[in-house]
Amino acid sequence: MKRNLQKEIARKRRKLERDGRFLPEGSNDEVIEFEVVELLSKVKLDGTNGNTQYGDKEPAVAATNSEVEQALGGFKPLSDGIANDLKPPAELGQEVELEIVQLSSTGDGLAYNGAMNHIIIVPFSVPGDRVLAKVWKWEGRHSLADFIKVIHPSHKRDGVTPQCKYFAKCSGCQLQMLPYTEQLEHKREIVRRAFQNFSGLKPEQIPEVEPTMGSPMEYGYRTKLTPHFDGPKRVRGQQRAGLQEPPVIGYNMKGKRQVMDIESCPIGTDILQQGLRIERAKVEKHFSQYKNGATILLRESTQREYGQPRENAKAPNSKETTEAKADPVSFSTFSPTQTQTDIAKPNTSIPSNPHANLLNTQLTHPTAGHPTITTTYPTHTDHKTYTSDNSALATEYVTVTIDPNTTPPQTRTYKFTNIAGSFFQNNNSILGPFTSYIYSKCLPPPTTTSTNTPENPANIKYLLDAYSGSGLFTLTLSPLFTSSLGIDVDARSISSARQNALANALPDTSCGFIDADASALFADVPYPPDQTLCVIDPPRKGCDRAFLRQLRRFGPRRVVYVSCNVHSQARDVGVLVNGFTGRDAAEEDEEGYMYKYVVESVRGFDFFPQTGHVEGVCVLNRVEMGEEGESG
Numbered sequence: 001m002k003r004n005l006q007k008e009i010a011r012k013r014r015k016l017e018r019d020g021r022f023l024p025e026g027s028n029d030e031v032i033e034f035e036v037v038e039l040l041s042k043v044k045l046d047g048t049n050g051n052t053q054y055g056d057k058e059p060a061v062a063a064t065n066s067e068v069e070q071a072l073g074g075f076k077p078l079s080d081g082i083a084n085d086l087k088p089p090a091e092l093g094q095e096v097e098l099e100i101v102q103l104s105s106t107g108d109g110l111a112y113n114g115a116m117n118h119i120i121i122v123p124f125s126v127p128g129d130r131v132l133a134k135v136w137k138w139e140g141r142h143s144l145a146d147f148i149k150v151i152h153p154s155h156k157r158d159g160v161t162p163q164c165k166y167f168a169k170c171s172g173c174q175l176q177m178l179p180y181t182e183q184l185e186h187k188r189e190i191v192r193r194a195f196q197n198f199s200g201l202k203p204e205q206i207p208e209v210e211p212t213m214g215s216p217m218e219y220g221y222r223t224k225l226t227p228h229f230d231g232p233k234r235v236r237g238q239q240r241a242g243l244q245e246p247p248v249i250g251y252n253m254k255g256k257r258q259v260m261d262i263e264s265c266p267i268g269t270d271i272l273q274q275g276l277r278i279e280r281a282k283v284e285k286h287f288s289q290y291k292n293g294a295t296i297l298l299r300e301s302t303q304r305e306y307g308q309p310r311e312n313a314k315a316p317n318s319k320e321t322t323e324a325k326a327d328p329v330s331f332s333t334f335s336p337t338q339t340q341t342d343i344a345k346p347n348t349s350i351p352s353n354p355h356a357n358l359l360n361t362q363l364t365h366p367t368a369g370h371p372t373i374t375t376t377y378p379t380h381t382d383h384k385t386y387t388s389d390n391s392a393l394a395t396e397y398v399t400v401t402i403d404p405n406t407t408p409p410q411t412r413t414y415k416f417t418n419i420a421g422s423f424f425q426n427n428n429s430i431l432g433p434f435t436s437y438i439y440s441k442c443l444p445p446p447t448t449t450s451t452n453t454p455e456n457p458a459n460i461k462y463l464l465d466a467y468s469g470s471g472l473f474t475l476t477l478s479p480l481f482t483s484s485l486g487i488d489v490d491a492r493s494i495s496s497a498r499q500n501a502l503a504n505a506l507p508d509t510s511c512g513f514i515d516a517d518a519s520a521l522f523a524d525v526p527y528p529p530d531q532t533l534c535v536i537d538p539p540r541k542g543c544d545r546a547f548l549r550q551l552r553r554f555g556p557r558r559v560v561y562v563s564c565n566v567h568s569q570a571r572d573v574g575v576l577v578n579g580f581t582g583r584d585a586a587e588e589d590e591e592g593y594m595y596k597y598v599v600e601s602v603r604g605f606d607f608f609p610q611t612g613h614v615e616g617v618c619v620l621n622r623v624e625m626g627e628e629g630e631s632g
């Protein structure tokens, strides 16, 4: 145990040196550290003694906080007092019975050991479960354990059967044991906690987080899968004789760097299930020719034909315009996603499934080894294929609600063609409702700022789309703006964005694109900040400081911040609202006036049902000069 303590100290010191701080920002490690401290504080305040056990074995050694602090040379616990109880939990490898008290933002169950004042993290468990788990790593205030089995299930599991046979072993989709509405409520809590712990904002600066928008499809939604495999083990003589073991192709096991064999992945779309089977067989056949391991890309592509397939195929309430038959650009007054009546469930909203009104679906193999799934809807027919070629083109359609108040609601469908290996959102079923939500948030409600009156609601005429990818927001939001400008560092995505604008009949005077780092966006902005909306959708790590500084100096009137990591998003939103702290603040002071923002709304979107991920959308308004007191 003493050796483990030394290892732990060495590991944390390395982290300190590498990051210049305790833990990498916005990482799972940092998120869990916060929640462990939070839970320890809570049980301390509650006076709860905890009801978990380590069996009847006492842990071997108790390490004191001062020992750790001394060895780390000034390591400061995240919350005063909490780390004073640093003790190792159990012998590594020991099996323990635990009561789960909380679900973490990383999707793991947390058990509290009162006697040791210690948290044990157990994947695949939910509050109320009594589980058997095996402790495998000590992390100071908490330990990591492998899930072994449920001894007594929580009522939260009632009526739910995980659909994946690899559940509780594979590292993905760890929330399958929860009813979908519970998953959505949990994701709302993740967003709440992220803004509470990572933004540095006061509670009064954070509005109530809106209910998570659910995915219309809970399984079968992922349009991209990336299983991987290790290269063949080279045992002399065996390779020539074709004796090597068949490859293990799939995803990593939970908590391990070991790949596990996955024959089917139920969150993938139907065509990707076919693709997985075919591509696995190809790798197996040619495995001996591989020197190294590789990742297989499986990306869905859709070819759409407009027109009514059968006389009696007309859906109730459907109305067609002549444009509805035109491809690539279609204007339609009917689409599956237009009937987005939110289901009345507590604290959640789930748009209707786009497949709800399909008339017929069929799997064919027009050419050997190339399956097609043809699905017929009242207004169109989709032919779905897949590609495993990173540089091939893949197409998706996104239907945006332009006006929900007409009967039927007015929608517009966009066609996006991208390079399969470049970024595009992975859940097509939620893309329509998601972009429609953002569309509805682009212009401020009349009362938000003094300059935005009901008489002048469309004061915002220009769109800056930072981290634009292949133009998802630049194009789908463009009907609201005189001109839109997207920027992305990936030249291939920008090339697709320009093609997509043309394919959707949007001239470059209306939708322009720049292939550059996002911070270049503000160098020569052609738009007046007072009339500009900036949409930001950075990668997981969030925006860099240079970008945030330039955005605050330019001061677009309104900002819609979209993110796949609500923790880095909360941190960046904190900077937009309150400015930088420390050295960055001093640098900013030298640069002159910087705008500040107030948060109007925050909402989560479930792009990845069954997993612990949540996408966040935060809307902010610029604080006008002279109104600064309002930002708190």
Ligand SMILES: C[S@@+](CC[C@H](N)C(=O)[O-])C[C@H]1O[C@@H](n2cnc3c(N)ncnc32)[C@H](O)[C@@H]1O
Binding pocket: 423, 424, 425, 466, 467, 468, 469, 470, 471, 472, 473, 487, 488, 489, 490, 493, 516, 517, 518, 519, 537, 538, 539, 564
């Ligand atoms: C989460 S994706 C969003 C793309 C797009 N908004 C969409 O929804 O399809 C993030 C994008 O940021 C781009 N990116 C990453 N770092 C960047 C940087 N420093 N400057 C500009 N773009 C960057 C990536 O190429 C990627 O397209």
